[in-house]
Amino acid sequence: MNIQTTEDGYHYHVMRRALDEIDAGGNLTLDELAARMDMSPAHFQRLFSAWVGVSPKRYQQYLTLGHAKALLAERFTTLETSLATGLSGSGRLHDLFLRWEAMSPGDFAKGGGGLTIYWGWFESPFGPALVMGTKRGICGIGFAAETTAEATMEDLTARWPKADYVEDPMMLRPWVLTAFGAGEGALERAPLFLIGAPFQIKVWEALLAIPSGHVTTYSEIAGAIGHPKAVRAVGTAVGRNPISWLIPCHRALRKSGALGGYHWGLPVKRALLAWESAREDTRADA
Structure with a gap:
């Protein structure tokens, strides 16, 4: 499979792993999430900012299952x-x-x-x-x-x-x-x-x-x-x-x-x- 790559595509895979960790472990700190992604907190924070523009802590609120009800x-x-x-x-x-x-x-x-x-x-x-x-x-x-x-x-x-x-x-x-x-x-x-x-x-x-x-x-x-x-x-x-x-x-x-x-x-x-x-x-x- 020949895929035309973008930086955001890589970011999604990181975010997908983070979503799994959030689902499994509840509300995680930046240090905890970064450690589970095998990244430094600063690098992980930069990825978040580049991908979505908000902090990991705030983004966790959007990934919760209750977010859909809040949107509605x-x-x-x-x-x-x-x-x-x-x-x-x-x-x-x-x-x-x-x-x-x-x-x-x-x-x-x-x-x-x-x-x-x-x-x-x-x-x-x-x-x-x-x-x-x-x-x-x-x-x-x-x-x-x-x-x-x-x-x-x-x-x-x-x-x-x-x-x-x-x-x-x-x-x-x-x-x-x-x-x-x-x-x-x-x-x-x-x-x-x-x-x-x-x-x-x-x-x-x-x-x-x-x-x-x-x-x-x-x-x-x-x-x-x-x-x-x-x-x-x-x-x-x-x-x-x-x-x-x-x-x-x-x-x-x-x-x-x-x-x-x-x-x-x-x-x-x-x-x-x-x-x-x-x-x-x-x-x-x-």
Whole structure:
């Protein structure tokens, strides 16, 4: 597996180990966490600051299981309002300069037949990421930190079984850099090409309206797309979102504040929410 590396990818692996230690050992001091990472406290502190911009002690608060409930109480987004005011107002389209278009239902029914999909492995802030795209934009992002590279590849290719797959990370690299916050300028774009059934695309469009650092519920999504009783179907569509991170399915929680499921592993979902929350708080404090 040839992975395009980034420093943030290395940081994620350190943070993933730290998350395991926090789960196992409760509230740990900087010295205790650094020792378990086989690092000096100063080096470990620098990694934290470079990755998320807050202290290890504060970051532990974001990694706790109770953080999701706090988000639901404090940063709940009413999707009907967000959708009514337009996606470009506050969601991912604004935050990451995204633009998107969807495959027609007829073409989707062909299972990717006649479509060329380019793919490559990249290090992301959340571990190894398999990115796929057509000439029109990114169509898939899967994370392998909690699974395996083989399982991630099999998962994404099975969604469009009749497509032709070509390894070409350099073709995707400019979009990937923009997607993970390393684009070279404000004019960079990370175009998305949504390949899904019409109902799925409606759900994914609603997810795009959730601002960074905020969350919503599956029932809220169902109401926003005009199908308030279709909560289970919405949950299935959220789980089938092929473009992780950019279409932020990790921001969908259960009404109880529980994380719910996550296709690429709950530790990744927790890291995504923690990273976004800490970044948003850092911006607010600036």
